[in-house]
Amino acid sequence: MTAAVTPAPSGGGTADGVTDGTTDAPRRAFVEQVMGMPVSVHLRGDVDSPAADAAVGQLFAHLRKVDEVFSTWRADSELSRALRGELDPRDAHPWLAEVRELCTVAELRTGGLFSAHTADGGYDPTGLVKGWAVEGAAAHLAHVPGISFCLGAGGDLVAGAGYGAAPSSWRIGIEDPRDRSRVAATVELTRGGLATSGTAARGAHILDPRSGAAVERSGSATVWGPTLLWADVWATALFVDPVAGAGALELAEPAYRHLVL
Template sequence: MHRVEHVMGFPVSLRVDDEHIPESAADAVFAWLHEVDVRFSPFRPDSEVSRLDRGELSPGDLSADLREVLDLCEHYRAATGGAFDVRLPGRGLDPCAVVKGWSVQRAAELLTAAGATRFCLNAGGDVVAAGGPWRVGVRHPEHADKLCTVLEVTDGAVATSARYERGDHIIDGRTGRPATGLLSLTVVAPTLTEADSVATAAFAMGAEGVEWAAGQPGCEVLAVDAERRVLRTPGFPVAGEDAAAA
C-alpha cells in the first residue's frame, strides 16, 4: 500500500508492506491527520487552538487531546529554560511544533492497531518507521540535492529542525529572536512525539541544544552548527549497505 496526501501544509506519504492491511487503515490515518488540522491549526479561526487563544474556552472546556498537547508544550518550555515556547509575546498560541510529531505518532499507532508491522509514515520529512530496517536520508542544510548522511531505522522515529525550508522561523523564547546557532539538528527517538519536540526545542536553544538533546532519554542526535561543524552522538544509527529504501 502506498498513498500520498497533502495535510497540515506538507505532503504526507504512507507505505505499508504488510499485504493483509486494508485500505481502510490508510483512510483512518489520513482522516485523523485532517481532523488534527481542523482542530489544532492556529491558522484556522474556528479551531480549538484559536478559540482558546481568543479566550473563548476555559481550561475546563478543552479536549483531552489539546490538554495533552499543551502539557507537552509546557514540559519542553520548562526543560529548555523557556527557549522553546508556544506562547511568544506578540504572537498567538502556536503549538504546531508539538502537534505535528504528536499527531503523526498517533497515526502510526492507528496502523499498528490495524495489524501493520512494516510501514513508513513520512510527514514533511519527519518519519515514523516500523519493521525495518529502513533507510532515511538527512538533507544537507545548505544543498537541497545532497544528503548529510543516511541513517537506518528499524522501529522508531526521525525528525529534523532546520533553517533551510522556512528560514529563521524558530524563535528562542528567552530572547525573542530567531535561533541561529545551528543550521540543522536531527533527532532519532522511540516516538515522533519525542523526536520532533526535542529537535525543535533543541534548535531553539542554539548550540547548547545539541548537548541537551543528546541527554534526553532514548535520543540520538546529528547536528550541523553555524560554523558548519558536524556533531553526532555515538549511537546515531548510520545506515549499513543492506537496509531497505524508505
C-alpha cells in the same frame, strides 16, 4: 517545525527520503495533502488487506481532525476559538489540554530551549503538534497484522510494524541544509521517529525562547529515537542552541541520537 529529508542514494523505491533497501516484499504507498503538507504512508508486507486499507483511512482522518482542532490558519479551529476566548475549556476537545501539558513538560525537559509561549505573551503549540499528531496517526497502523510501515509528514518520520510483523529497516537520507541537492548523511530507522529542524525550507521561522528573536543561522538539527514527538521537540531545541541542547538531550533522553549540520 521544518524537516529536510531527501532520497538515500541506494536501495529500493524512494519517497520522502526513505528507502527500505529491499525489492522482494509487496509494497504500497498512499499520499494525501493534510495539515498543509504532503503526508505519505509506505507499507510492506500484507499491504492489500482490508485492515491495512481501514487503518490508512483512519490515519488520514486522525490528521484531518487534528487540523480542525489545532490549525492556526483556520479561524474556526478549536485552538483559534479558544485563544479568542470564544470556546470554554470545558467544552473543548481534550487534545487541547493534553498538548498544553506536553508543551509545559517539553519546556522543562529542554531547559527552555523549546517553548509554546510566544514573544508577545501568547501561546502557539505548533512546534509540538506536528510530531504529536503524526505519531498518534501512526498508531492506527500498529494494530494491522503483517505489515511494516514508514509514515512521512513534511519530512518528519515514524517507522514501525503492525501486530506480529517484523519491522523493516528504513534508510533515511538527511539533506545537506546548505546544498539541498546533496544527502549529507543516512540514518537507519526500524522503530521510532526522526525529525529535522532548520531554516533551509522555510527561512528564519524558529524562535529562540530565551530572547524571543528568530534564529538566523543556517544549518539543521536532526534527532531520532523512540518517539517522533520528542525527536521533534529536541530537534527544535538543538537548532536553537546546539551546545546547550545536546547537553540537555544527553542528560534527559539518552536513547535519542542527534546530528547537527
